[in-house]
Amino acid sequence: MTTATGLLRDIFGFDAFRPGQEEIVQAVAAGENVLAIMPTGGGKSLCFQLPALMRDGVTVVISPLIALMRDQVRALRQAGVEAGALTSGNTDEETDAVWQALDEGRLKLLYIAPERLAAGSAMGMLRRIGVSLIAVDEAHCVSQWGHDFRPDYLRIGELRRALGVPLAAFTATADAETQEEIVTRLFDGQPPRAFLRGFDRPNIHLAFAAKNGPRQQILSFAAARKGQSGIVYCGTRAKTETLAQALSDAGHSACAYHGGMQAEDRRQVETRFAHEDGLIVVATVAFGMGVDKPDIRWVAHADLPKSIEGYYQEIGRAGRDGGPAETLTLFGPDDIRLRRSQIDEGLAPPERRMADHARLNALLGLAEALGCRRQTLLGYFGETATPCGNCDLCDKAPETFDGTQAVRKALSAILRTEEWFGAGHLIDILTGTTTDKIRERGHDRLPTFGVGRDFNRAQWQAIFRQMMGHDLIRPNPERHGALTMTDAALPILRDQQAITLRSDSLAKPDRRPAVRE
């Protein structure tokens, strides 16, 4: 089944859409004329590459940046997509290969430089090859008043008319005047479906909390919203069942949903959720695609989502009606460890794994943020924003402290034991706790032994978690999760850089006895 989400995962290796992408992909795939304005780095190329795979025939991509075109073609081919470019930088063999793929009807995306359109033969060629969509990157280049003006872009309107196919135009920079020019020149003045930034969902309240008796945290969150429709996302199928049971026991109407259930049972949950008021669905990420209930009042994550894109998409299911909606995302060191090992142990090529780690870092940065969450979130997607007044950190600024010395002590404990131990043992060393393992290894004779008595166990756990969140340390998959230092920690270790940590999670010691590993 080649749904948009399936292709997103299988071809591009992403688990969720970024803000705006899904709507744009659907519109372009459906053959609408589209003008989309997205910030740089927001993920424009996917908005025409994915529809190109969903439609029959060839998608012609016009872009002024030859290096960028060649990059995209290389990446697409690596992912197994038939793509080619006709640019002045081509070798003869490359050009021949493109023609052959076109003749055999294999090519899905043909990138061409705008100057190619000037050649008389181009129009005839494009007419012959069965073009089904024209995608125009950097569409503002059609503006005669802008400094990126490309005279050849003026031929694109003609091309669209000649081929009679839909056109999707993309740009990061377009003021009202430029937009008008794009509509006039590329769409003959017929307004296309427009997607103009503004992917923020200001009615959704954002909040994160460190796990501290997570089941109780979810139960209290739900109790404060009794009778409202909500979704709880969990990391595992088993947890959806136990948490749904716990919510039912607490008097809520709740049911589980995951990919391991019979199709019929899943459909039944979907139908109930759509029609019933106040149902809580406790689900894995399998729940959501077909869900367009407008009045979902809250979304909670009982476990850390997979990526910042996943987070945005999942919380975005709340408050579609524009009314106030609330979210709560729980996270803990086990989540971080699990996500890191899922990436490390996956079969993806090294570059993709690095990108996945970076995306996880972005989410952890959001979880450990010191300022407005929305600013941090939108900033990641390339949009600027002022403090939102609708997140937990705008509600109440977190208390912080200079964590430099604490972090240096922890790093020192890691290095003196040669990166062979997990947080539990390291905390024994820091707090000067003599266990059998400490004695056996002679770790009570380390200079670091007992230097961290100013914090208790639970506090050290919060410090280690924040260090993981800042990607200063990572579990080593080859050493059963022993913690290793990353390059990002070097400047702190050398006392060249300070680090601010949150003290709110340090203030109250764990209610449960601190877990030892």
Ligand code: ADP
């Ligand atoms: P631009 O909007 O500047 O053209 P790109 O299309 O080059 O941006 O995308 C910017 C980066 O975002 C790329 O590295 C791309 O792989 C990544 N990206 C795009 N969409 C997603 C997604 N849904 N999830 C994760 N990463 C994405």
Ligand code: ZN
């Ligand atoms: Zn805020």
